[in-house]
Amino acid sequence: MHDTAHLVSDVMTRTVVALGRGTTYKDIVRAMHRWKVSALPVLESGDRVVGVVSEADLLAKEEYGITDVAGPAKAGAVTAEQLMTAPAITVPEHASIRQAARIMALHQVKRLPVVDDRGALKGIVSRSDLLRVFLRVDEDIAEEVRREVVDVLFPAPAEPVRVEVRDGVVQLTGRIRDTTLVPVTARLVRAVEGVVDVRCLLAGPPRRPDLDPDLPDAERGRALPASRGS
Template identity: 35%
Template structure:
């Protein structure tokens, strides 16, 4: 399995937080003082129970009531009345790719990071995740050679050509079977910082239709399980 970055490796740990009983004005002042557009809402045990944003506060300030369910926000005096709940969170041990998917799926800009008990551990933003794609090309190339080619695929890196330019990976050379080419490409795409993988690999044996052999099935099964991790 190639090395992946857990969310805790990129998250911020110094996070502005509010409590459900925090008054509206105090929450607005805190966001302004920290220069942030939103903050996790935590209870007395540190468990994340919601998120409050500038948008939530503006709905209260403007007194907008477009639908019945917004009435509480428009008249609320405390964060418990204004916050968005339940909060979308991500586990600190999860891979950064999961955090990226959550941000995109829910169209949000920040995610509270929690531990196994649901307590706040930090905060991750789109900018934090973007840093992953700023990895030097030399670092990406080294990981593909050492982790993907040598450790996972058990192929001598000297037998293949690997180049990385602006995150775009090019793989050249020959492998024993076509199925191994597919696996190698998939693992290479999973390396943090990779933008695209260009395939110039060839295979000595086209085993795409040889799924009936026990050996072929075993090989695909093992690598398939690794891909799901």
């Protein structure tokens, strides 16, 4: 197969800094500063993700102050358990990169803890990790499109289907026997990792020339047998 990263587990960072429930406010700040991250998962039982502490959670104390009774509860929080957002927004390690991107967009977060079926922490995936698929070279994309899409849908095209890729934009040209497959083709090509856009310029087979263009279709059908016998 190819070296495309289809799954979250292919692009995630496996070395993860995590917090315990009792980790103090200042230790959380120190960890974020040291590792240059904006959020950290909180674990219990050694590896199970129960929440996430982000910079936004920490800033509540700065915004309202510990003595501001009108501020949120997190303004007075001093441990990870009190600060964390729970339950944690996570992504399964076998989820697709597109699924992870949708979760990030839906919840407006920049990174996600990656977990296994038990909820145990396996890694962290960030926005920049998900964008790595677009670093794939054009030649690899073209080869996969030919093998996984063109050769499967059009084993005997009316004429060869040409695949050209430039800066991740795929262009398909040629003639196929069934033009109803054009929308399907575009959708499958767009699903190939690293594809930025698709220009599907496939056409149907060339029309056969009319034997007698001056006759209406119905009369032409009746006239053909007589012309063969003359």
